[in-house]
Amino acid sequence: MLYVQEKARLLGFASFPSWVELCSFVHYVLSVQNKKANAPSGRVSFFIMAEKARFELANGVTHYSLSKRAPSATRPPLRYGERDPFLSFPILKEMGLSRNQIHFRPRRLTQSGFHVYFCTNYALRKAYFSKGFRAFPLSTRSAYARDGSIMKIYGFSYVRNGESIGYPYFEAFQCLSSFCDHTYLAVGDSNDGTREKLSQLPKVTILDTVWEEKMRVDGAIFSQQANLALTELRKHYQDGWALHLQADQIVCEKDFNQLRADFELAERNGCDGLSMRFLHFWIRPDRLAYSKRWFPQTINAVKVDSKGISVGDSQSLGNCEKVYDSDVQVFHYGHALGEKYLEKKQRALHRWWHKDAAIDSVMKKSKKKDAKEPSLAYLGVHPKWIQERQSLDRKPVSECWVVGSHPELKEFLPRIGAHKVHVVEEIGDVPKRKRKQAVILFPKWWEKLLYPTRVPMAMKWPNSRPWPFSFWMILKLSERGVPTDLQKG
Numbered sequence: 001m002l003y004v005q006e007k008a009r010l011l012g013f014a015s016f017p018s019w020v021e022l023c024s025f026v027h028y029v030l031s032v033q034n035k036k037a038n039a040p041s042g043r044v045s046f047f048i049m050a051e052k053a054r055f056e057l058a059n060g061v062t063h064y065s066l067s068k069r070a071p072s073a074t075r076p077p078l079r080y081g082e083r084d085p086f087l088s089f090p091i092l093k094e095m096g097l098s099r100n101q102i103h104f105r106p107r108r109l110t111q112s113g114f115h116v117y118f119c120t121n122y123a124l125r126k127a128y129f130s131k132g133f134r135a136f137p138l139s140t141r142s143a144y145a146r147d148g149s150i151m152k153i154y155g156f157s158y159v160r161n162g163e164s165i166g167y168p169y170f171e172a173f174q175c176l177s178s179f180c181d182h183t184y185l186a187v188g189d190s191n192d193g194t195r196e197k198l199s200q201l202p203k204v205t206i207l208d209t210v211w212e213e214k215m216r217v218d219g220a221i222f223s224q225q226a227n228l229a230l231t232e233l234r235k236h237y238q239d240g241w242a243l244h245l246q247a248d249q250i251v252c253e254k255d256f257n258q259l260r261a262d263f264e265l266a267e268r269n270g271c272d273g274l275s276m277r278f279l280h281f282w283i284r285p286d287r288l289a290y291s292k293r294w295f296p297q298t299i300n301a302v303k304v305d306s307k308g309i310s311v312g313d314s315q316s317l318g319n320c321e322k323v324y325d326s327d328v329q330v331f332h333y334g335h336a337l338g339e340k341y342l343e344k345k346q347r348a349l350h351r352w353w354h355k356d357a358a359i360d361s362v363m364k365k366s367k368k369k370d371a372k373e374p375s376l377a378y379l380g381v382h383p384k385w386i387q388e389r390q391s392l393d394r395k396p397v398s399e400c401w402v403v404g405s406h407p408e409l410k411e412f413l414p415r416i417g418a419h420k421v422h423v424v425e426e427i428g429d430v431p432k433r434k435r436k437q438a439v440i441l442f443p444k445w446w447e448k449l450l451y452p453t454r455v456p457m458a459m460k461w462p463n464s465r466p467w468p469f470s471f472w473m474i475l476k477l478s479e480r481g482v483p484t485d486l487q488k489g
Contacts, residue, residue: 152240155180158225160188166341171385219313226310248334266324273320281336404441
């Protein structure tokens with residue numbers, strides 16, 4: 001599957017001077033894609049005029065999509081088959097197309113033309129190349145700034161003695177280096193080989209820093225080190241975005257495309273900050289913490305030319321006027337290091353929060369609190385860098401029973417790690433011996449008593465956003481011992 005970009009010449013036009021020419025082009029695409037459809041020009045015209053109306057009503061928001069998700073700052077995603085005043089997927093269905101066969105996204109509308117993206121098959125790609133199109137693999141698709149230029153995304157972070165406390169710092173900065181155009185790391189005065197190991201990473205500039213003892217107040221040293229890296233980044237670049245991940249935070253590679261798209265949406269909607277969801281792993285990588293002490297999301301990126309800086313203990317970035325909320329998740333492994341490193345890590349961190357005389361007392365209180373920490377099972381996918389670091393063996397189960405319905409369930413079913421998946425409407429349709437292992441989407445009150453579940457709709461932090469259905473479903477399945485997103489083959 002490829003994304004195809006056309007910026008200058010489509011079917012002999014230097015640009016599309018009118019919507020009529022655009023309609024004729026789309027009609028050509030549809031006829032190539034599905035010769036049996038032979039969609040009438042009137043239907044195609046309505047299809048395009050609907051997008052024109054959508055663009056005009058959006059009042060300047062220039063990003064919308066006809067794929068399975070339609071992210072926008074002004075409207076929620078549309079589901080397949082859901083009708084809309086100006087656009088409905090049944091139009092595609094009547095043409096003999098599915099939502100995955102065409103992906104029409106005007107990116108920038110000007111007097112001289114605009115960008116068009118299509119999701120194509122082999123036949124279309126062959127036709128596109130004959131017309132002079134340029135193709136980009138989906139995995140390397142670039143984000144675009146408001147002026148149409150390719151948007152740059154830079155990374156920055158900090159670390160000190162990450163090797164001795166067992167931090168996944170190398171994996172975290174591998175992630176940053178893979179995603180970002182360039183990364184700046186403030187590496188403190190380490191004596192365990194941390195700096196030498198980081199020097200192996202490509203596209204990384206290391207700043208040698210000293211952690212001053214006078215900064216041992218409320219974790220202020222962490223934001224100070226993050227801002228040193230951010231300041232150095234701003235000396236070399238004046239535009240683009242700056243992404244911050246701490247030394248125990250990683251973004252899964254499968255979310256890179258969505259994160260680039262979210263950066264583009266944030267740019268086009270005039271945002272100067274971008275927040276991301278968090279998954280806090282507890283003790284082990286197969287347990288998730290979700291109580292009120294765990295923040296559900298933080299601001300992890302700011303515009304390079306904005307006033308955004310790291311604040312507090314660098315948990316979040318601040319000084320942002322408008323923030324875009326992304327659904328991309330940050331995997332936080334700082335509390336899932338295993339018993340061998342956990343106490344050592346906590347003692348090293350508490351040293352930058354408290355005086356030496358108070359550390360033992362604080363550690364004792366933390367142990368009592370940690371022993372009561374609730375957690376949820378998680379058998380979903382992990383970033384490839386963590387999978388390489390430790391064994392995460394997840395095997396499919398023989399069968400899985402799902403009770404209930406949801407508009408997104410059909411799309412999610414292939415992700416379930418079971419040889420057989422049964423979907424029924426009522427719990428009575430499940431064999432008695434299987435009912436306790438069944439996943440009931442929306443249980444009745446008596447079903448909650450007989451088949452209890454601990455999976456909430458969101459984290460316990462006040463005013464947390466509900467989890468997306470796909471992730472909520474992963475937690476529901478994990479509770480019953482069913483993995484998801486297993487590698488095929």
